[in-house]
Amino acid sequence: MLTRTTTRYVHFDQPFSLAGVEGIHAAGDYRLLEDEEQIDGLSWIAYRRIATLIEITRGQKTSLITIDPSNLEDALQNDKASAKLAV
Template sequence: MFTRTKTRTVHFDAPFTLKGLDGPHPAGDYQVQDDEEQITGISWLAYRRVATAIEVVAGKTTSLIDINPSELDAALEMDRALSGQESPNKTH
């Protein structure tokens, strides 16, 4: 089965927490990786997300921590609400 990894940058204006992370993390930009696998048996090319991880830096160590993508979306929405920003288009 064919898999691919898509990388994106998310931004938090305020400190945030997610399950799987040790305590709150500071505001800033974070790299998020979405692993997707190809769906077979259909007549068009399609993928489904099978894992999401966020890159966190602690001192000189960088780690990829598995997270729930729905929880990340909720944390980003809360961050935007707290900073008074409008939500971007939610089409995925």
């Protein structure tokens, strides 16, 4: 089965936390890696996400941590709402 990894960055204006990821993380840009596998048997090319990972750096240690994409979206929405309140 064909797999691919895409990379994108997300930005947090405020410190944030994510379910399944220990601690509070500083505001800033974070790299996400999304692994997808090709869906076989279709007459067109389609992929489904099989993993979402976020790169977290603490001190000199960088870790890739698997996260739930819905938890990430919740954290990004909370960050946007907090940024609007701060203005």
